[in-house]
Amino acid sequence: MTRTDPLDVPRPDAQLHLGVFFQGVNHWTIWSDQASGSQIDPASYRRVAQRAERGLFDAFFLGEGLRLREVDGRIHDLDIAGRPDAITQLAALAAVTERIGLVSTSNTTFNEPADLARRLSGLDLLSEGRAGWNVVTTDNAWTGANFRRGGYLDHADRYRRAEEFLTVARAIWDGWDDRAVSASSGAPAWAAPGGVRQVRHQGTQFDVNLVPTLPRSAQGHPVIFQAGDSGEGRDFAARNADVIFSAHGNDFDDALTFADDLRRRLRAVGRPDDDLRILPGTEIIIGATEEEALEKKRWIRLQQVTPATALGIAGLLWGLDLSDRDADGPLPEEDPVVAENDGSFGARRVADPRAVVAEWREKAQAHGWSLRETVIALGPQRGHVGTPAGLADKFAHYVRHGAVDGFNITPYLIPDGLDDIVDLLVPALQERGVYRTEYTGTTLRDHLGLREPLTHRSTTCRRQAG
16 A cells, blocks of 8 residues: 555545635736735735635744845846735734734844744734744845854854744743733732743844843743755754745655654654645646646746746846847757856855756757746746646645645735635635634634644653644
């Protein structure tokens, strides 16, 4: 019996979790469509968050943009470019939502724990226990130039700083006992003796001496999210996170391999292997038939990867300005110019551009692809395409065989890109018993089915929980 045999279902009662990711700066959101709304207008954020809440989603996520993306020193004007401060925006959304979690992407490289921990705690209290923190790091001098110290941190140092940052933040959140404030007006003092403790920390990254100013929320700590695919990133998640984002959600076998690897890492640090929720980022395209869904996908890709965007992406790979080329013509004949990738236009570092260009040329010639068609076919492969029933069956298989715990959905259109998912896919999932029919808790930790925060567990409890 293989691990994908439908008769061998290791998690028959597993439930799918859904989040929505409001990206901000990107070219995947089709801003040029007539149905597209503003990426900055608060009404767009409200619409997406409230629609997700109507669909019983676990959380609404905001990305972080500390600097606009640029190409050759010029702002890349083909991108969506609007990211209000995440915690400020989420605090506003706390007032117009009731249950959905509110997750801020906040950077540990360019923030300080005493300040960020307090602001996240404030969001957690305002939302009555619905806050989450997507812990991210930044390694490029391109972003670092916006900050006084500038520069960047090496890969390993980013995670060392992030881990120490989290250690300090958790100490601040734990600085108030649950019963620190007197429950009765007749008590001899407003605060119970010893109920609020000073936090002292002196490490390689931070030297902190403070008295926390806020109590804990109903969920104890903001829920910790993390996105990291390297060995260091996975180990960091295993030691610290409640939820991990990943790029391993398109192919079942790849997703299950990733999930199994994380479970091994969890066991190695003394955590139960179901202690970390795995939510790959994805895009979902729905049609009434499979053919309609595929045709819709083709249209969406052409809107996302415009001729100018295709030339910009290819130009970063070649190390050349290709803006005067024909995107619907052949690939450039020139060899790539190998240079240090500074992360502009959100580009990922490519270890060997010459090898990638050779692959592009080989496949473009074999399939008769233009440059734009090559960028679409060989670029990041995003998401799932199909009918509501077909996708519901597929996702039920994924979650009940332990490949994922759910998905963090990036709509291709704002603010109405969730409509098909909420109106068509969610009912199909509910019919299969794989998705909630109502919220059964009030906090984000409740929605995700998480245990208490890590610092509230003894070593013995952490090993025995399950």
